[in-house]
Amino acid sequence: xxxxxxxxxxxxxxxxxxxxxxxxxxxxxxxxxxxxxxxxxxxxxxxxxxxxxxxxxxxxxxxxxxxxxxxxxxxxxxxxxxxxxxxxxxxxxxxxxxxxxxxxxxxxxxxxxxxxxxxxxxxxxxxxxxxxxxxxxxxxxxxxxxxxxxxxxxxxxxxxxxxxxxxxxxxxxxxxxxxxxxxxxxxxxxxxxxxxx
Amino acid sequence: xxxxxxxxxxxxxxxxxxxxxxxxxxxxxxxxxxxxxxxxxxxxxxxxxxxxxxxxxxxxxxxxxxxxxxxxxxxxxxxxxxxxxxxxxxxxxxxxxxxxxxxxxxxxxxxxxxxxxxxxxxxxxxxxxxxxxxxxxxxxxxxxxxxxxxxxxxxxxxxxxxxxxxxxxxxxxxxxxxxxxxxxxxxxxxxxxxxxx
Numbered sequence: 001x002x003x004x005x006x007x008x009x010x011x012x013x014x015x016x017x018x019x020x021x022x023x024x025x026x027x028x029x030x031x032x033x034x035x036x037x038x039x040x041x042x043x044x045x046x047x048x049x050x051x052x053x054x055x056x057x058x059x060x061x062x063x064x065x066x067x068x069x070x071x072x073x074x075x076x077x078x079x080x081x082x083x084x085x086x087x088x089x090x091x092x093x094x095x096x097x098x099x100x101x102x103x104x105x106x107x108x109x110x111x112x113x114x115x116x117x118x119x120x121x122x123x124x125x126x127x128x129x130x131x132x133x134x135x136x137x138x139x140x141x142x143x144x145x146x147x148x149x150x151x152x153x154x155x156x157x158x159x160x161x162x163x164x165x166x167x168x169x170x171x172x173x174x175x176x177x178x179x180x181x182x183x184x185x186x187x188x189x190x191x192x193x194x195x196x197x
Numbered sequence: 198x199x200x201x202x203x204x205x206x207x208x209x210x211x212x213x214x215x216x217x218x219x220x221x222x223x224x225x226x227x228x229x230x231x232x233x234x235x236x237x238x239x240x241x242x243x244x245x246x247x248x249x250x251x252x253x254x255x256x257x258x259x260x261x262x263x264x265x266x267x268x269x270x271x272x273x274x275x276x277x278x279x280x281x282x283x284x285x286x287x288x289x290x291x292x293x294x295x296x297x298x299x300x301x302x303x304x305x306x307x308x309x310x311x312x313x314x315x316x317x318x319x320x321x322x323x324x325x326x327x328x329x330x331x332x333x334x335x336x337x338x339x340x341x342x343x344x345x346x347x348x349x350x351x352x353x354x355x356x357x358x359x360x361x362x363x364x365x366x367x368x369x370x371x372x373x374x375x376x377x378x379x380x381x382x383x384x385x386x387x388x389x390x391x392x393x394x
Contacts, residue, residue, distance in 0.1 A: 020225070
């Protein structure tokens with residue numbers, strides 16, 4: 001390789017990012033070098049800042065720059081509703097939808113017998129604590145509609161039985177979805193959960 | 198958005214990289230935050246170093262950390278052969294193939310009437326200088342097989358006529374290529390350039 005070693009290191013590290021391989025990492029690095037002032041320098045700064053400040057919220061597991069994240073500290077969020085998500089990415093997706101006004105609890109994964117992930121590897125004990133100590137009236141399970149996600153949802157629902165209302169996201173046809181392109185499972189779930197018009 | 202502003206800035210900047218959009222930028226940033234010591238910190242360091250040191254080689258236009266790039270400075274490279282490429286990415290591709298032992302000249306683009314790119318916007322005058330001042334015996338045009346690439350190749354070949362041997366990469370069926378999947382242009386180029394076995 002003719003590229004000097006600093007560039008090689010950068011390409012190698014970029015190639016480790018999800019969604020980038022060696023080829024797209026090289027393309028990204030060339031782009032960075034060409035747009036040094038506009039992209040590379042601000043990006044290097046932003047990375048350094050995030051590396052220094054980002055941390056997990058001690059309460060809910062969201063990523064923030066303080067011990068308690070913005071959502072946990074905000075007085076504007078409803079106290080009673082707690083939305084349980086697998087991952088910070090799912091929390092961000094919920095926030096983008098902009099309809100949920102309560103607080104969150106990030107599990108950090110799902111139960112998985114294959115990967116030996118039990119309740120104590122996730123933030124499930126902390127969830128039970130929060131339900132006991134905060135004035136939670138409803139726990140909304142917004143877990144992915146995968147086998148592991150649904151197993152985890154059932155486990156949590158069992159743990160919280162008779163203590164609080166537990167709900168989960170509705171399953172059905174996505175907005176804009178065409179029946180012809182939907183899988184059988186989604187169609188039968190939508191049919192079972194049909195509503196009167 | 199719930200993500201704090203440092204994270205937002207980082208996501209926005211990452212989304213500007215070629216090959217990444219807003220969604221994959223968010224995924225990459227979450228990955229970075231999770232692997233802070235392993236990926237984020239080394240990546241921030243590598244970016245800072247590259248931002249400080251990377252520069253264009255004054256001679257050939259390759260990217261390096263010194264005024265003259267490794268290839269231009271190397272005593273091991275053959276002096277007579279000069280390979281002309283559009284872009285640093287193309288130079289890297291040639292180097293990965295590992296068969297060319299001469300030196301390079303990076304044009305920095307192609308002639309384009311539509312985008313108003315003339316010879317002086319590219320490193321063509323510098324190429325003519327190098328052919329005159331260095332002991333070049335052969336100029337190999339390794340330009341992309343696009344309309345603009347081939348126009349540029351013809352222009353350069355015209356300029357260098359009677360001064361030096363000018364060759365270009367062979368066109369034909371790629372190694373491992375199946376005729377059924379090749380476009381008509383490639384097949385007819387390969388047929389015209391057929392060789393006795």
